[in-house]
Amino acid sequence: MTMAWDSLHERQALPARVHACSRLDITKYAAASGDFYPPHLDPDAPETRELGRLIVPGRFKHACLGRLVAEWAGRHGFVRRLLCRYGEADTVGRPLTCAGEVRRLVVDGEQRLVYLKIWVANAEGRITTLGTATVVWTGP
Amino acid sequence: MSHADGGRADELPPPLRAALGASSLPWRYELTSTALRAYARAAGYADLVYYHLDTARAAGFRDLPAPPGFLGVAVYVPGLSDEVFSEPSFGQPDVPHGLPRVLDLGTDTEHLAQLHAGDVLLATTTVVDIRPNGDGLLVVRELVFCDEPSGAVVARQRRSTLYLQALS
Numbered sequence: 001m002t003m004a005w006d007s008l009h010e011r012q013a014l015p016a017r018v019h020a021c022s023r024l025d026i027t028k029y030a031a032a033s034g035d036f037y038p039p040h041l042d043p044d045a046p047e048t049r050e051l052g053r054l055i056v057p058g059r060f061k062h063a064c065l066g067r068l069v070a071e072w073a074g075r076h077g078f079v080r081r082l083l084c085r086y087g088e089a090d091t092v093g094r095p096l097t098c099a100g101e102v103r104r105l106v107v108d109g110e111q112r113l114v115y116l117k118i119w120v121a122n123a124e125g126r127i128t129t130l131g132t133a134t135v136v137w138t139g140p
Numbered sequence: 141m142s143h144a145d146g147g148r149a150d151e152l153p154p155p156l157r158a159a160l161g162a163s164s165l166p167w168r169y170e171l172t173s174t175a176l177r178a179y180a181r182a183a184g185y186a187d188l189v190y191y192h193l194d195t196a197r198a199a200g201f202r203d204l205p206a207p208p209g210f211l212g213v214a215v216y217v218p219g220l221s222d223e224v225f226s227e228p229s230f231g232q233p234d235v236p237h238g239l240p241r242v243l244d245l246g247t248d249t250e251h252l253a254q255l256h257a258g259d260v261l262l263a264t265t266t267v268v269d270i271r272p273n274g275d276g277l278l279v280v281r282e283l284v285f286c287d288e289p290s291g292a293v294v295a296r297q298r299r300s301t302l303y304l305q306a307l308s
Contacts, residue, residue: 031182032175034226036223059247062247063183064184066207070208071185
């Protein structure tokens with residue numbers, strides 16, 4: 001990524017990322033995070049039967065949106081804030097798309113800040129997680 | 141900041157109101173290189189900076205940099221840690237809701253410094269909001285992460301959790 005501050009603009013889209021959200025993906029996240037809540041992993045658990053499906057951990061989506069922003073900023077930015085609201089539970093095995101856009105560019109003294117809107121959309125295109133991110137721009 | 145609309149905290153029964161503002165004992169979180177790589181792998185990062193020390197150093201990091209949202213892994217201690225979520229259960233503020241099911245409603249992470257593999261943090265949890273939410277109860281906890289050697293605050297994370305009788 002070779003962006004410069006002057007090339008950034010409002011409504012600029014971040015390259016979208018698609019996550020398969022397979023059971024293997026969720027298992028990898030469980031191992032990394034220590035989140036072994038049965039509705040994410042165990043189809044036979046009573047909680048999963050209540051739902052009728054395995055659901056994607058909210059913080060897995062937080063991690064994936066963090067990747068979206070970090071890969072977009074590359075070496076030019078430090079992700080200072082990452083906020084996600086999980087409005088709808090997503091189903092394991094259905095792909096999710098992480099996307100976002102620049103909302104505001106702010107120069108505050110010597111600090112340059114990029115405010116982003118970020119989201120997760122399900123296979124039907126419905127936004128199930130909405131969030132914001134703040135990047136401290138350190139590049140040219 | 142609130143992650144969901146709900147009732148008012150002053151509608152709560154006294155035991156729940158008493159939990160508002162309660163804080164935990166500090167608990168250790170470790171950013172081991174293995175855990176950091178596992179988190180980056182789970183999120184799908186391909187950038188070698190998260191996996192390969194020489195690449196990280198060449199990019200100006202002192203060690204593998206922590207991806208956004210990764211604040212290490214709580215040290216697991218049998219009998220003192222939660223067997224499902226792996227977070228500490230000992231020394232945590234009690235929120236006596238009696239509801240068996242859990243839904244994550246939101247996560248808000250603020251990084252005040254770049255974290256790296258090898259860092260050790262101490263986190264303290266405070267219950268900052270409790271309110272009725274539909275048939276459930278919304279609890280917001282704020283974790284403040286300090287660098288263990290220096291005591292400097294390096295991150296904050298707010299977690300909004302909905303407790304329910306049933307998920308369906």
